[in-house]
Amino acid sequence: MPIIVNVDVMMARRKMSLTELAEKVDLTLANLSILKTGKAKAVRFSTLEALCQALDCQPGDVLEYVPDQQTTSAVLP
Amino acid sequence: MKTSYVKFLKILIAIAYYGLIIVLIIVGAALIFNYFEPQRTIQISMDIPVQLNKSVSFQENGWAGSVTSSGYSSLSIHLLDSTMTQQNTLIYGAIGLIILLTLSLTIWLLYQIKQLLRTVGTPAVFSGENVVRIRTIGGLLIALELAKPLWWWIIGHNVLGVLTKHRINYSNAQISSGDSNLLFAGLLIIGLAEVFRSGYQLKQEQELTI
Numbered sequence: 543m544p545i546i547v548n549v550d551v552m553m554a555r556r557k558m559s560l561t562e563l564a565e566k567v568d569l570t571l572a573n574l575s576i577l578k579t580g581k582a583k584a585v586r587f588s589t590l591e592a593l594c595q596a597l598d599c600q601p602g603d604v605l606e607y608v609p610d611q612q613t614t615s616a617v618l619p
Numbered sequence: 620m621k622t623s624y625v626k627f628l629k630i631l632i633a634i635a636y637y638g639l640i641i642v643l644i645i646v647g648a649a650l651i652f653n654y655f656e657p658q659r660t661i662q663i664s665m666d667i668p669v670q671l672n673k674s675v676s677f678q679e680n681g682w683a684g685s686v687t688s689s690g691y692s693s694l695s696i697h698l699l700d701s702t703m704t705q706q707n708t709l710i711y712g713a714i715g716l717i718i719l720l721t722l723s724l725t726i727w728l729l730y731q732i733k734q735l736l737r738t739v740g741t742p743a744v745f746s747g748e749n750v751v752r753i754r755t756i757g758g759l760l761i762a763l764e765l766a767k768p769l770w771w772w773i774i775g776h777n778v779l780g781v782l783t784k785h786r787i788n789y790s791n792a793q794i795s796s797g798d799s800n801l802l803f804a805g806l807l808i809i810g811l812a813e814v815f816r817s818g819y820q821l822k823q824e825q826e827l828t829i
Contacts, residue, residue, distance in 0.1 A: 574829075576827065582827050583824045
């Protein structure tokens with residue numbers, strides 16, 4: 543999918559665990575895992591707001607657009 | 620959320636389903652028994668796409684029949700002699716097979732409806748399995764409609780031969796295009812399956828919306 547969610551990058555910068563982040567944004571671990579692994583089809587603004595608040599960042603820090611060709615070339619060695 | 624209407628429908632479908640299974644077993648047994656020991660109490664009735672002016676009764680060696688008419692006519696046959704069935708095994712078998720096939724298709728249809736109703740009021744109502752079930756229901760309705768011309772194609776010339784032999788005048792002897800109720804219902808149900816498929820896709824998207 544062209545939209546990549548860089549939640550794990552921001553979590554590492556803020557030295558926050560998945561459980562901690564899930565409690566702060568009021569999401570289940572399962573849903574946060576879906577978001578982290580790129581399986582989510584859509585993200586609500588309220589969820590994005592909660593993530594940015596918890597990770598002290600901008601939406602652009604969490605979301606990244608990578609066109610399909612670049613995604614494929616990034617995956618292949 | 621399961622309303623009392625849904626519960627009532629489930630009970631009705633369950634009664635029809637298990638009742639038809641019993642009917643299928645009884646009819647199958649009766650057909651086999653009647654082949655070897657024809658009984659006056661056992662009567663094979665079938666709707667034939669033949670239009671007559673009046674009711675007629677007739678008798679031949681080993682069997683008696685009567686024909687009554689509206690747009691379709693009802694042909695009823697009592698087998699009187701076991702040699703008759705054994706001399707006409709193919710025709711008897713074809714009629715029996717069509718009767719059992721129609722019953723089986725109806726039982727399968729009721730089973731699909733029963734399974735569908737089980738998911739009503741649960742999150743599983745919009746699911747891939749239900750999309751397949753609804754398509755199957757539509758397909759079975761179309762198959763039941765196609766059973767009529769198939770059956771007439773198998774035995775039609777025999778029936779018309781009997782009518783001609785006994786000088787029974789008929790004016791129309793073909794399945795008309797107006798008899799397509801189940802066909803249209805089947806197509807409608809298959810269209811409804813696409814609505815369910817869209818609902819299933821929306822549900823999947825909703826589940827993956829964080």
